[in-house]
Amino acid sequence: MTGSTRPAEPPQPAAPTTPRQPDNTAPLSTSVSPTPRQLWTRSRGIALALVTLLAAAVAIAAIRSGAQHGRLDPRSTDPYGSRAVAELLADHGISTRVVTTTEEARTAAGPDTTLLVTNPDLLTDGQHTRLHTATKNSGGRTVLVTPGAPSIDALAPGLTASDTPSAQSTLSPGCSLPAARRAGTADMGGIRYDTLAPNAEACYLSDGLPSLLHLPAPRGKGDTVVLGAPDILYNDRLDKHGNASLALQLLGTRPHVVWYLPSLSDDRAADSEPRGFFDLVPSGWRWGTLQLAIAAVLAALWRARRLGPLVTERLPVAIRASETVEGRARLYRRANARDRAATALRTATRTRLAPLVGVSPAQAHAPETLIPALSTRLRTPGQDPLPLLFGPPPGSDAALIALADQLDALESEVRHS
Numbered sequence: 001m002t003g004s005t006r007p008a009e010p011p012q013p014a015a016p017t018t019p020r021q022p023d024n025t026a027p028l029s030t031s032v033s034p035t036p037r038q039l040w041t042r043s044r045g046i047a048l049a050l051v052t053l054l055a056a057a058v059a060i061a062a063i064r065s066g067a068q069h070g071r072l073d074p075r076s077t078d079p080y081g082s083r084a085v086a087e088l089l090a091d092h093g094i095s096t097r098v099v100t101t102t103e104e105a106r107t108a109a110g111p112d113t114t115l116l117v118t119n120p121d122l123l124t125d126g127q128h129t130r131l132h133t134a135t136k137n138s139g140g141r142t143v144l145v146t147p148g149a150p151s152i153d154a155l156a157p158g159l160t161a162s163d164t165p166s167a168q169s170t171l172s173p174g175c176s177l178p179a180a181r182r183a184g185t186a187d188m189g190g191i192r193y194d195t196l197a198p199n200a201e202a203c204y205l206s207d208g209l210p211s212l213l214h215l216p217a218p219r220g221k222g223d224t225v226v227l228g229a230p231d232i233l234y235n236d237r238l239d240k241h242g243n244a245s246l247a248l249q250l251l252g253t254r255p256h257v258v259w260y261l262p263s264l265s266d267d268r269a270a271d272s273e274p275r276g277f278f279d280l281v282p283s284g285w286r287w288g289t290l291q292l293a294i295a296a297v298l299a300a301l302w303r304a305r306r307l308g309p310l311v312t313e314r315l316p317v318a319i320r321a322s323e324t325v326e327g328r329a330r331l332y333r334r335a336n337a338r339d340r341a342a343t344a345l346r347t348a349t350r351t352r353l354a355p356l357v358g359v360s361p362a363q364a365h366a367p368e369t370l371i372p373a374l375s376t377r378l379r380t381p382g383q384d385p386l387p388l389l390f391g392p393p394p395g396s397d398a399a400l401i402a403l404a405d406q407l408d409a410l411e412s413e414v415r416h417s
Contacts, residue, residue: 072145082234084238088247094251094252099259100263106134110138113256115141116145116260117143117155120262174203180246182249189204193210199215200214200215338394359373389410
């Protein structure tokens with residue numbers, strides 16, 4: 001029996017070997033400069049705090065501007081305006097004229113006029129003096145709305161303003177002044193005053209101090225009314241209690257009402273008493289800035305490093321040599337120190353070449369010893385390595401790079417020889 005044999009399979013050709021390509025991948029950057037992401041991570045807390053502070057300031061300004069728009073303006077129909085009072089006076093034949101400068105208020109003061117000053121504390125000392133001089137002998141009535149310590153001494157001598165306002169907003173007259181007795185209960189809870197004037201009529205008392213004072217002038221030359229609260233003049237409060245009656249009786253004793261709204265457009269005040277930047281900043285902002293400064297100092301003291309004995313600490317990470325080299329190179333470049341960089345390159349090259357040519361490390365930096373020994377190892381006859389290893393510093397960045405390449409080539413030549 002003859003067995004069949006399978007023909008041998010031809011040998012499979014070996015898979016072609018792909019030659020290994022040289023690794024042209026650029027080395028990873030060892031830059032130590034912060035990236036945009038790191039900058040954002042570091043500064044986002046401060047940015048968020050600034051945005052929050054700005055939004056809060058805008059919101060507060062919007063709320064305050066909306067709440068105080070047209071305040072005590074007889075032309076305004078807003079809740080805090082006084083258009084209703086002006087209309088009520090007009091129904092009784094009393095005219096209302098709005099003025100915004102001290103000169104207009106002084107000119108308009110007279111025996112048949114009631115001068116209403118809405119916010120006396122906005123006036124300067126010079127304006128207080130001129131206004132008081134014009135009204136004390138005019139024979140008319142002067143109504144001061146919520147005057148405080150800055151203006152009470154000049155416009156209503158003998159009065160002192162209490163530091164604590166009334167605890168109640170609605171008070172009963174409690175006096176013999178006819179206007180107050182006829183009006184009855186009114187929204188007069190506000191600044192309280194104290195006076196030693198014997199002829200002063202004190203009304204709407206709270207804890208023994210009044211918020212409405214009537215001060216007759218000597219020899220019948222007009223009078224002064226001090227209101228500790230402006231509520232009886234507001235549009236949205238005029239129909240409450242006896243507010244309308246009290247406002248009409250206090251302002252309707254003369255046929256004309258001059259409504260003085262102090263403003264920054266008073267050129268006479270600006271010319272006579274110029275104000276600096278800090279004079280125009282409200283006191284609340286100054287106090288707020290002082291509190292923020294104190295808080296910042298306390299926070300700095302809280303977070304500051306405490307002084308104590310020195311202790312040794314292990315570094316949390318190991319720094320690569322390439323990062324150190326790159327960092328020092330950047331310092332050299334920022335300082336434009338090409339001489340230092342060239343000296344460092346030449347010193348390191350001489351240190352590495354010395355053992356290769358049989359020179360001791362102590363003589364590595366002596367040109368009379370290193371150059372003769374190095375010349376015997378060079379392939380190019382007559383090549384003088386002295387300017388390369390001991391020459392002057394390069395004059396530009398390109399020359400510094402060329403020097404580094406030449407030193408590297410010199411060291412490679414010596415090693416291969």
